[in-house]
Amino acid sequence: MKLASLKNGKRDGALIVVSRDLTRAVAADDIAPTLQAAIENWQQVVPALQARSDALNAGTAAGAFAFDQTKVASPLPRAYQWLDGSAYLSHVELVRKARGADMPKSFLDDPLMYQGSSDYFTGPHDPVLVESEDWGVDLEAELAIITDDVPMLTKQDDAKRHIKLLMLVNDISLRHIIPAELNKGFGFLNGKGVTAFSPVAVTPDELGDAWNGSKVSLPLTVNINGEKLGAPLAGEDVYFEFPKLISHAAKTRTLGAGTVIGSGTISNHDRTRGFCCISEKRALEVVEHGEAKTSFFRFGDRVRVEMFDTSGASIFGAIDNEIRPYAS
Template sequence: MKLASLKSRRDGALILVSRDLTRAVAAGFVAPTLQSAIEDWEAVAPELRALAARLECGLRESFPFREQDCASPLPRAYQWADGSAYVNHVALVRKSRGAEMPESFWSDPLMYQGGSDVFLGPRDDIPLLDEKYDLDLEAEVAIVTDDVPMGVTLEEAREHIRLVMLVNDVTLRGLVPPELSKGFGF
């Protein structure tokens, strides 16, 4: 099942997209937005799966899918926690700014909170005020969860996964070293 959000309201309008990315169907009668679907996942997921199956069978109410009409699947989220799980990538990024990689990264990956107030759509321009900030674009895997209680086990955490997505992560590499040198205010 492929979910997307059309540009409309602040949180988009939920649609389902065919596997071959050529057709789509409005899903607002099931859930108006992807965020609302996630918040009521147990109730709406079966309806969304049924609608996706009908779309694959040639649903008459479908329309041509156009990526450029889409917002981010989740135009904004309650939290963006970015985990640096690919140690080779971490080593290369740290090397590029002359920083050593701590040995603990092999057993205790870095995780930080990023901005989640607005996510760009798949074909949106990336605003950059000044090239000195050295824009870097990375392809990443995103895991979307419902509410995960603090202290859950690994097995329990798996039960909270709702979606797996591909995401473009934008980092301003020229802005990172001066910000890190401030020590997050501590």
């Protein structure tokens, strides 16, 4: 089942069901007005949503219409909680190596995670607005999950059942702002300004054999201005799988239904697969050549993030954001 939030002038949009091939959609706001309402009442609404999805895919859904990815918000246009991990230590290792820093041994046992801004997510085809190119505008292409209510102290083995939906993420990072913030010893704030998600969120069954309950074994493709930056394999070199990230986040708190947890930048030790962020490419250039050649985003640049199944079909739709100057 694939779900999306149609823009309707309201903060949370209207829930729609989208066909498996992403060509058709049908309203579902009579079942649950928004995706947040659906996730809060998941067991009650899933049968009706699934029935509507089945009818849509069979071509028998009343009121079906053409699905336009540019007309939807992120699946959750806003969320009560957005937590981003760093599951791929090959990313952390390379970026730290470029600045002459070793990776602490604690990183092998205790996942990195920050709590980001979630009161407004950028739409999958909306512009990314920043004041200045000098901020060092970068992307981080990731996978994310949406959970139902997760009790505090949920163990890793029990965490799988709380994963209800998956999405793609473009987590914008402002590389020239982040270092000064981290030096304060209090984490990110201004360095993480904008986050966009894929047009649709999908139930795990939509991934077929590529989903094992913990990770997705497919490449994630990133293009900048039509040129491929990379297609790292999401199922390889993932040190902390999603159940571990859930368990880590729930160590001292309950996670409310609609909590979004990101994987962090997908990254492989095999650098020939390319990259899911510019900073990692720059880091490799520093390690190999002594200086970075690749620049961060300029105004007018476009980034496209997409995942395809083994037959070449897009699973989540595409995140396609243009970088534009913010005008108050």
